[in-house]
Amino acid sequence: MPTPSHTLKDKVVVIGGASRNLGSLIAKEVAPEGAKVVVHYNSPSSKDGAEKTAAEVEAAGGKAIVHGADLTKVPGIEGLFDAAVAAFGKVDCVVNTAGMVIKKPMTETSEEEFDKMFAVNCKAAYFMMREAAKRVQDGGKIVTIVTSLLAAYTGLYSVYAGSKAPVEHFTRALSKELFGRNISVNNIAPGPMDTGFFYPAETDDSIAYHKSSAMNGDLTKIEDIAPYVKFLLTDGWWLNGQTLFINGGYTTR
Template identity: 85%
Template sequence: MPARTLKDKVVVIGGASRNLGGLIAREIAPDGARVVVHYNSDSSRDKAEQTVADVKKAGGDAFAHQGDLTKVAEVEQLFDAAVRTFGKVDCMVNTAGMVIKKPMTETSEEEFDKMFAVNTKAAYFMMREAAKRIERDGAIVTIVTSLLAAYTGLYSVYAGSKAPVEHFARALSKELFGRNISVNNIAPGPMDTPFFYPAETDDSVAYHKSSSMNGDLTKIEDIAPYVKFLLTDGWWLNGQTLFINGGYTTR
């Protein structure tokens, strides 16, 4: 079977203005990918436009699109924009997420609803729209968390809102049989990004570091190659959650 490449493939990336999403966009650009750089808020616009510029400079093509992924109409508009601009969708990667860390007894209804909107609802409808738009021979990848395999407190609403995405991937991967579209999740360990630190203390950061094989946090550079692999030569993986975390948790 010939090697799969990203040449002229259209990849929609949720949360691509910075951190992991931005790196994935830049990593697939030299292969000639055409990238839809999603960003959420006006504060991310400049970084999204920089990602677009980086992708084009590296040999790909890209445009930026703003949208609130917790609103189904705006998810649909994101994919509409991809088809309108590039004519199709081949792959989707969703890196968007939100974390809080607190005891269940202190979690408010508002916090619960917001976490499930970002981590569960948005993931579901990003996967739904990708499945509707990709004709065949594509890939759908969602970033979840290695805490799904941890026995720990304080992350009940964070890990709990990521957990359904495992079932979403299994169900959708089965529903797409016959179209050669793989659906998988990647579960990183705690990542060394601005997303991680606000919920943690110095002591908890030290603990998270001590739980990996090299005494450090997961780097976005550790995760991006696995995403690219799932979009290309890793096509035979399907319905799986891959724990890419240096041994932070195992299942």
């Protein structure tokens, strides 16, 4: 069994949802280490952002390709990994940041909204992990971004937090199934993040409440999260089957 490598030099990192926000930052953070990054984007409107991210990865010393795919469809996920192997010959690390949020009472949630949320937050996460398990080299890493609301007692996020919750068990199960290959599988659960992903679902009052719930009276920044992802991909390899709540005390468990 190979000893896990704690460097990202020449490692191939597939990042789901890397055209902007946290996914883009993670791509740029691993680039100076000499990583080879597969920058995924979901829709044509995100392609420019993905190409900009890839250019910044290259400028920082890494290598990058861009690949568009609908991660709610298994062939899309398989195609993403095919593209990684075609470009770089292997896959070492997978980071899935893709997600979608809806905030509304359960009584107002439509079947269509339920299905869409579970497709993005649950199904896509499951099959990204499944494909990663098939493709990642021994000694590799698999990381999924979930939400700190998994440890919250709150209403209005039933279908958002509910569609993220199964990922915790997927992670425990897969991490156990991969024993013997030195592949770690973990989640990071950020607090509400200061990105365009967060604000459309919130009001001024709820934003103020979310800010007041963390130790510095502010939202989580993507810059707060990226170093922990990089840690899990390198020196944090001995963490396995865990969900890390990186949120300034917003919720604890």
